[in-house]
Amino acid sequence: MTSLPSSLTRGSAEGRSRSAAEVRRDLATRRPLVLTATVGGALAALGPLMVCLALGVVGWFLTDAGGHGQPSDALRVGAFGWLLAHGSGVVVDGVRITAIPLGITLGCAWATWRLGHRVGEAVSGHGPDNDRIADGERDWTVPVAVALFAAGYVVVGVGTAVLASTMSTAPSLTRVVGSSIGIAAIVGGPAIARGAGRAAIWTQHLPSSLRAAYGVARGILVWWLGLSTLAFLVALVLDFSTAANITSQLDGGTADTVALLALSLALLPNAALFTSSYLMGPGFVIGTGTLVSPTLVVLGPLPMVPMLAALPDSSPTPSWTPWLMVTPVLLAAVVAGRAVHRHPAGSWDRAAVRGCGGGIVAGVLLGALTAFAGGAVGPGRMQDVGPVATDVLLHATTALGIGGLLGALAVTGWQSRGGRLRDRLSGLRARLPRRG
Structure with a gap:
């Protein structure tokens, strides 16, 4: 199957009339599918990996000017950071660490999206054209490209795990493969489909209510995660003196402080999801037998981590904190209302599907993201840290x-009432006598 015009294969009059720019565009969108998709997937993995390796070497030199260890040790630390972002886990001094630094994972996802979009543009000329797809001809361009893209990503992931792992660290190769396939498919797949122009063709046949509900879900999720991040930063700033005191007690130099700041940035998305769980109501745990929620705060001994200064005190909660659980309801109502205001639903049932459906989808996605926020971060009681994803899923789908x-219903009602009022005013003006 091919969508190449005949001008590239035959010297017809139509082909001779085509401009050089059009020919260059056709050639640019018909790069070799197998090579382009496979190399694109490998580059999507290699980009963030190279950044992690470089940061590992820089941190090694800043810490002790390379006085201890070898450059290979610094490279191995950077590789472990990349592997941890893919859920590999690692053993440190006999303790299994399974927490995922979602900041690095987010960077990997961004690189995958960018490379996937470029791969889609490069292979968009393969397969049938729009008319033949509309006639029902099957188009395997995107599925094949996604599979090859994932294969390239997996090769880099497996190679990194094999080269960096030792008997004492033991990262999970199975998890690396699974997460590599997941990132390549979940993030790279839509990017390839969008870059190739297939996403627009496939989605144009979806019901408008589904597309509208997706827009509401995306808006709710983005605004909620932004609000959760802001809430965490505010809580940290309000108790910044405690964070500064913890940093000073670590007795580290400038290089150690910079490394600690970099680690905090890598864990910022995790902190945002912890805060999200707190605002939703279920809260989270910082060690076995603890709980941090709007209605109850029970803490034990905590590690010396400056970010933990944002935690509330282990004491009876103020009377106003349970009202924080109203926040997700209000935010979802505002986002859905604004969406219906910009694009009126036209009827009560469509408004209900758009608002309620979008909120439920946002809750499901939030629950899925929360499942990756916690994990084991140390020995003993620190093997249990993070929110309970199932509780967040139930609260989020209900509240949102x-x-x-x-x-959605409130704005639809307001629009309906405003429409009736305009009709009455128009009828009144029509009945008024006109001046000659």
Whole structure:
């Protein structure tokens, strides 16, 4: 199957009339599918990996000017950072660490999206054209490209795990393969489809209510994660003196402080999801037998980590903190209401599907993200750190679904009332006598 015009294969009059720019564009969108997709997947993995390796070497020189260890040790530390971002886990001094630095994972996802979009543009000329796809001809361009893209990503992941792992560190190769396939498929797949132009063709046949619900879900999720990040930063700033005191007690130099700041940035998305779980109501645990929620705070001995200064005190919670659980309902109502205001639903049932459906989808996605926020971060009780994803899923789908429903229906009702009022005013003007 090919969508190449005949001008590239035959010297017809139509081909001779085509401009040089059009020919260059056709050639640019018909790069070799197998090579382009496979190399694109490998580069999507190698980009963030090279950054992690470089940071490992820089940190090694800043810490002791390369006085201890070898450059290979610094490279191995950088590789472990990349592997941890893919859920590999690692053993440190006999203790299994399974927490995922989601900041690095987010960087990997961004690189995968960018490379996937470019791969899609490069192979968009393969397969049938729009007319033949509309006639029902099957198009395997994107599925094949995604599979090859994932294969290239997996090769880099497996190679990194094999070269960096030792008997004492023991990262999980199975998890690296699974997460590599997941990132390549979940992030790279839509990027390739969008870059190739297939996403627009496939989605144009979806019901408008589904597309609208997706827009509401995306808006709710983005705004909620932004609000959770802001809430964490505010809590940290309010108790910044404690964070500064912890940093000073670590008795590290400038290089150690910079490394600690870099680690905090890598864990910022985790902190945002912890805060999200707190605002939703279920809260989270910082060690076995602990709980941090709007209604109850029970803490034990904590590690010397400056970010933990944002935690509330282990004491009876103030009377106003349970009201924080209203926040997701209000935010979902505002986002859904604004979406319906910009694009009126036209009827009550469409508004309900758009608002409630979007809120539920956002809750499901939030629950899925929360499942990757915690893990084991140390020995003993520190093997249990993070929110409970199932509880967050239940609270989020309920709160965001109800909020989206109320916001969409409220704006629809306001629009309906405003429309009736305009009709009455128009009828009144029509009955008024006109001046000659």
